Amino acid sequence: MGCISSRDKATTSDGTKKIRKPKPWRHTEPITRAQLNKMREEFWDTAPHYGGTREIWDALRAAVDADLNLAQTIIDSAGVIVQNHDLTVCYDERGAKYELPNYVMSEPTNLISDRES
Template structure:
């Protein structure tokens, strides 16, 4: 029996399944190389936002994998998925991990380089 203010995060006992992010648009059109540069900059600095390096590494691997493999990666790393598109996750210690959409998928206004 818990106190009056306590609640369970998922009362039905199910875990959120990872899914592809919804289509999104970057504020300014990007080329593929600019998108890759943004991703590299994020992953290079991500551990400085807090949390554990091994969780950041698992989230990076999951973001670069197909959906079924991404699910296996977050499950085996003990990542708690708040948003099914992986934009907000937690580790077992309660540390929060926020991923920008540009590391998870391509924007709808991506410019194809010729």
């Protein structure tokens, strides 16, 4: 039990969750930067078709591409409710769920150069 003055370091002053970098991940087989970029583009092109609003998807994409401080500002400004600190699961103010795969947010541990493939 915490005292009234204690605050979880994972939350902001208004009680919303602070976002942080996603955990390292590994693709099933070594992947090149070109393949990773193609996967990311396909995700962002099709994501709005699975629900939610285009504005929130755009805000999530901008947040993923930004540094952590700017990403936090984007998320807060768009009214995104963060369930997981790494943005893998979020909600908008109407309750629509947004799920982001790790590959859109960070590099895999087994990324290889295009020349190695």
